[in-house]
Amino acid sequence: LGSSSAASRVLDASLSEASDDGRCAGEHIPVRSSDGVRSTFVEIQEKRMQQADRSVLISCPKSIAKSNLLQFLSNHGQINNYFFYESYGMYMLVEFADRNGAQALCDAGCIPHTKGEFPMPFRSRVLAIRPRMFPNAASAQPTSMMPETDIHIINREPVSNKDIISRLNSLESTEQQLRTLVDMQQLTDADVRLRFMVCSLLQDMCATIFPGTLVRPFGSSINSFGHTGCDLDMLLDLDGVLFGNKRHVVKNNFELDYQVKMLSSERSVTQSVLSVMGECLDYFSPGCVGVQKILQARCPLVRFSHQPSSLQCDFTANNRIALKSTEMLYIYGQVDERVRQLVFAVRSWARSHGLTSSISGAWITNFALTTMVLFFLQKRSPAIVPTLEQLRKLADPEDVHIVEGHDCTIVSNLEKITSSQNTETLDQLLVEFFNFYGSFSFSKHSINIWKGSEQNKPESSPLYIVNPFEHHLNISKNVNVSQLERFVQLARNSVWQLQHQEEQSSPKTRPWGLTAVMSSQLQSNNTKGRGRMKSGETLSKIRSLLENSVLNKAGGNVRKMQGG
Ligand code: CTP
Numbered sequence: 062l063g064s065s066s067a068a069s070r071v072l073d074a075s076l077s078e079a080s081d082d083g084r085c086a087g088e089h090i091p092v093r094s095s096d097g098v099r100s101t102f103v104e105i106q107e108k109r110m111q112q113a114d115r116s117v118l119i120s121c122p123k124s125i126a127k128s129n130l131l132q133f134l135s136n137h138g139q140i141n142n143y144f145f146y147e148s149y150g151m152y153m154l155v156e157f158a159d160r161n162g163a164q165a166l167c168d169a170g171c172i173p174h175t176k177g178e179f180p181m182p183f184r185s186r187v188l189a190i191r192p193r194m195f196p197n198a199a200s201a202q203p204t205s206m207m208p209e210t211d212i213h214i215i216n217r218e219p220v221s222n223k224d225i226i227s228r229l230n231s232l233e234s235t236e237q238q239l240r241t242l243v244d245m246q247q248l249t250d251a252d253v254r255l256r257f258m259v260c261s262l263l264q265d266m267c268a269t270i271f272p273g274t275l276v277r278p279f280g281s282s283i284n285s286f287g288h289t290g291c292d293l294d295m296l297l298d299l300d301g302v303l304f305g306n307k308r309h310v311v312k313n314n315f316e317l318d319y320q321v322k323m324l325s326s327e328r329s330v331t332q333s334v335l336s337v338m339g340e341c342l343d344y345f346s347p348g349c350v351g352v353q354k355i356l357q358a359r360c361p362l363v364r365f366s367h368q369p370s371s372l373q374c375d376f377t378a379n380n381r382i383a384l385k386s387t388e389m390l391y392i393y394g395q396v397d398e399r400v401r402q403l404v405f406a407v408r409s410w411a412r413s414h415g416l417t418s419s420i421s422g423a424w425i426t427n428f429a430l431t432t433m434v435l436f437f438l439q440k441r442s443p444a445i446v447p448t449l450e451q452l453r454k455l456a457d458p459e460d461v462h463i464v465e466g467h468d469c470t471i472v473s474n475l476e477k478i479t480s481s482q483n484t485e486t487l488d489q490l491l492v493e494f495f496n497f498y499g500s501f502s503f504s505k506h507s508i509n510i511w512k513g514s515e516q517n518k519p520e521s522s523p524l525y526i527v528n529p530f531e532h533h534l535n536i537s538k539n540v541n542v543s544q545l546e547r548f549v550q551l552a553r554n555s556v557w558q559l560q561h562q563e564e565q566s567s568p569k570t571r572p573w574g575l576t577a578v579m580s581s582q583l584q585s586n587n588t589k590g591r592g593r594m595k596s597g598e599t600l601s602k603i604r605s606l607l608e609n610s611v612l613n614k615a616g617g618n619v620r621k622m623q624g625g
């Protein structure tokens with residue numbers, strides 16, 4: 062690759078959507094195939110997994126001549142895509158046109174030997190590169206035809222709350238605020254690529270013991286509601302090992318089986334597999350730190366930080382229903398653009414008031430909140446999104462999916478879902494959302510997105526949200542009375558705030574619209590509740606923390622999949 066045209070080919074492979082500060086605008090999951098048909102969720106996942114499979118992650122010095130480095134890398138295979146980013150030092154993600162390119166590069170690598178330290182004999186697709194020390198220092202200067210300044214470093218830092226507020230304040234309508242919030246917070250293409258890359262690296266490691274396994278992301282990384290910095294949920298899919306080989310009917314009628322160890326339950330198998338994988342991650346996998354095995358939780362998991370991507374990871378196994386509920390959320394996110402805009406707004410509102418938290422406890426989870434938004438949208442007249450039962454009816458025979466006796470069938474072809482006739486604006490929907498839950502009969506009724514109507518609660522949990530696919534479970538069983546009370550009070554205050562806004566001339570200097578309901582002052586806006594709200598909030602926080610510490614002592618992570 063010595064010519065300028067070849068050099069520009071590599072340059073073209075970079076993420077061209079990067080803006081001046083290197084931040085990628087928008088989400089670039091390919092949602093349509095070349096013939097214009099909308100891709101299904103599964104097709105998109107497959108594409109992403111293949112991209113990651115032919116990619117490598119490379120640590121490099123910040124000062125490296127990036128264009129020279131690209132030139133060097135392209136000697137091993139054609140590069141499809143690449144980007145540089147910072148995470149505990151400078152890294153780049155390089156996607157080759159095929160797996161051979163990635164393999165050729167890895168084959169050129171060596172295990173480093175340093176005095177007094179002994180390397181673990183494990184090779185992965187996480188590499189480190191540095192320029193050779195030639196006697197002639199000039200060799201470190203860029204020699205490629207590519208201008209160094211054209212190579213961006215992607216900014217992956219979440220936008221600060223202060224910047225979000227100031228940007229949203231400067232806008233003209235609540236509608237614009239909600240749209241802009243999504244643009245500022247949603248996962249970028251680079252984020253998504255990195256998330257699939259981490260899964261792919263884990264898959265390589267798991268495949269050394271369990272060939273044929275897949276590691277798939279699920280949750281907010283791929284359900285279209287994820288924001289920059291959200292955790293990465295992954296699951297080990299062992300179906301390929303367990304059910305990969307169909308039994309052959311052979312002429313002589315012999316049956317051939319592997320001799321395997323048997324355990325008393327599927328849960329024990331999951332715990333054993335995750336325990337071994339946790340050890341492997343801890344000992345061998347470069348950049349995986351703080352590995353915690355949380356095997357007694359309802360859904361056993363291994364939690365760790367992946368430094369090369371700066372991602373907080375939860376690794377589970379045999380969690381097929383979670384994958385299906387992820388697909389369900391993705392589909393709802395595609396049905397009407399107002400869904401994502403409202404979900405992002407409500408999640409940000411909840412986060413800014415401490416109604417949700419990254420720590421396990423009695424807080425409402427983002428999954429539960431999203432389900433509440435969907436339920437609210439089902440209750441509009443006309444409905445903005447269909448019920449899950451309606452999505453079930455639209456399913457094709459190949460969509461039928463039963464997991465552990467639960468019918469998780471849901472239409473995969475997005476073209477079959479008709480658009481809603483509802484024309485309500487985001488301004489209206491935001492205030493109506495708070496109105497709806499400010500007066501919802503939580504004491505009597507459960508929220509059920511399968512039916513799209515409230516039902517009598519089968520038991521006395523303060524907040525009862527029927528699990529979309531396991532209808533006997535409550536996904537918000539962890540939420541206590543004080544957290545629910547805070548939610549309701551804040552929703553009521555938000556209605557009041559949105560309906561009593563003072564006119565401001567442009568440019569606006571005080572919070573308004575979405576920023577006003579996200580502001581901490583909201584809690585004292587309702588004059589009657591001023592004193593009570595503050596002390597009530599403190600008490601509820603203390604109570605939740607106490608409960609949380611008790612729960613944590615009782616068995617590690619209990620938030621995940623609690624009660625469903
Ligand atoms: N999930 C589920 N049942 C539950 C809890 C979670 O099926 N009771 C599934 C959902 O698909 C959810 C995913 O597991 O999206 C991951 O859970 P979690 O990480 O708690 O939520 P996220 O949607 O990923 O949101 P966050 O950004 O807070 O991580």
Ligand code: MG
Pocket residue numbers: 280281282291292293294
């Ligand atoms: Mg998550």
